[in-house]
Amino acid sequence: MPDAYRLYSWEHSYFSGKARAYLRYKQRMGGLGPGFEDVLATPELAMGLLIPRSGSPAVPQLEAPDGTWVQDSSEIIDHCERVHPEASVLPDADAAPCQRIASYLVELLADEWVVVPAFWQRWYFSEDGREPSHRAFNEQQWGAVMGAGLAGPARRLAGAGLFEQMFGISKARTAPQGTYAGLVHLGCDDRTEHAWQASQHRLLGLLEAHFGQHDYVLGGRPSLGDFGLMGPLYAHLYRDAVPGFALRVFFPLVTEWVERTNGEGCLNARTYDQKLYSLGPEGGLVGRPASSDGAAWLPDDAIPETLQSILGVFFEEFWPVLRTSLETLTAFVASDAHTPGGELPGKTFTATHGFEAHQTGEGALTHAFEIGGVAARRMVVPYQIWMLQRIADELRACTATPEGRAALEAMLAPHPGGTELLALDDLLRGCRVRKEGARLFSEASPSG
Numbered sequence: 001m002p003d004a005y006r007l008y009s010w011e012h013s014y015f016s017g018k019a020r021a022y023l024r025y026k027q028r029m030g031g032l033g034p035g036f037e038d039v040l041a042t043p044e045l046a047m048g049l050l051i052p053r054s055g056s057p058a059v060p061q062l063e064a065p066d067g068t069w070v071q072d073s074s075e076i077i078d079h080c081e082r083v084h085p086e087a088s089v090l091p092d093a094d095a096a097p098c099q100r101i102a103s104y105l106v107e108l109l110a111d112e113w114v115v116v117p118a119f120w121q122r123w124y125f126s127e128d129g130r131e132p133s134h135r136a137f138n139e140q141q142w143g144a145v146m147g148a149g150l151a152g153p154a155r156r157l158a159g160a161g162l163f164e165q166m167f168g169i170s171k172a173r174t175a176p177q178g179t180y181a182g183l184v185h186l187g188c189d190d191r192t193e194h195a196w197q198a199s200q201h202r203l204l205g206l207l208e209a210h211f212g213q214h215d216y217v218l219g220g221r222p223s224l225g226d227f228g229l230m231g232p233l234y235a236h237l238y239r240d241a242v243p244g245f246a247l248r249v250f251f252p253l254v255t256e257w258v259e260r261t262n263g264e265g266c267l268n269a270r271t272y273d274q275k276l277y278s279l280g281p282e283g284g285l286v287g288r289p290a291s292s293d294g295a296a297w298l299p300d301d302a303i304p305e306t307l308q309s310i311l312g313v314f315f316e317e318f319w320p321v322l323r324t325s326l327e328t329l330t331a332f333v334a335s336d337a338h339t340p341g342g343e344l345p346g347k348t349f350t351a352t353h354g355f356e357a358h359q360t361g362e363g364a365l366t367h368a369f370e371i372g373g374v375a376a377r378r379m380v381v382p383y384q385i386w387m388l389q390r391i392a393d394e395l396r397a398c399t400a401t402p403e404g405r406a407a408l409e410a411m412l413a414p415h416p417g418g419t420e421l422l423a424l425d426d427l428l429r430g431c432r433v434r435k436e437g438a439r440l441f442s443e444a445s446p447s448g
């Protein structure tokens, strides 16, 4: 058994960026007990260790010092917060119910909505003939995992081979496979890709405005929402070459926030590894704060307007999709196509093996939706329902007092469908899911 936590990850993975930034922060704050070791999840470890322990090769996965195995970035954070409540990344449910729920909503938006335009950026600019292209960079970063330990050119070949064999990259537009099929399954194709890109730019513009005033989502200290945003922002929109150039050029404050939240480098004193001093009257160094908001979450459970605008993206774009997903999954679970307690699709990206007929075309686990005014179709992702259940648990705690409920109503009321969130338990009644490692099942007898 390891002495410290072990994070099995890839540098270029969306959810690894989220979990790693979180673990680094906890460790730096002395809130992660024995600390953690970052381990490259090579194909050998994925086959021999990750799949046997969790049922999935997906990264990140966490091995705790006591042998507990945790898969999915949100469960990794939940586990560590439970075991190490110090240096918490979540404001208290009684004292700051709005900030706590806002943090979960930003995480859900970042994990499950922005995943589409972020993946699109990586794979569009890797297709044959794109100008500019970051295909070489992308092959090299995947090759670092697939051909770990080989010389540079052999690593790149390993990446290039994977792109052809698994993703059919030369036929990305005519016969999409792998990651290209995943985009189509989530409603991103020739007709909608520009609308998805507009959605991403809208969010980046709002984040640029927010980070102009505050270092993090809730003020001067990171929270769950920040680590959630690292999913799309670190590997795909900051590290990948084409979107990474655009991020630096058009969204410099978001870029600075990525580096700050990742806890790397000294960043001109805007993070933890470099000090900011003025010269005192005697010529000595006098420390002064470098962080916004006194390095604390905003007082009095405040939700600044710039954060309300970001929550607006959640309610205007994603909430209608989640509502339809809840209805579609409820109908599926009650239908003859499903046995109560039986398995449901587990993956967000690409239809889950065995469920392709339901999750593609006009299948029973697909639904109509709209992005930027374009009507399209996408698959239901039961993992998103699991994430909503997690928020329902939080909502129960945060609305336990009349004051908490009133505060949340005030935060949610300005948004279309906002107060429907307060009825989440009712909306979930016919489609609650159970998670076992990477696998999802319907609840044998839906509650209610």
Ligand SMILES: N[C@@H](CCC(=O)N[C@@H](CS)C(=O)NCC(=O)O)C(=O)O
Pocket: 013, 014, 015, 016, 057, 058, 059, 060, 071, 072, 073, 074, 347, 348, 349, 383
């Ligand atoms: N919901 C998961 C997603 C994990 C995930 O999808 N990881 C991707 C890389 S970022 C992956 O490993 N995909 C390969 C696979 O699913 O086999 C989380 O929060 O960690």
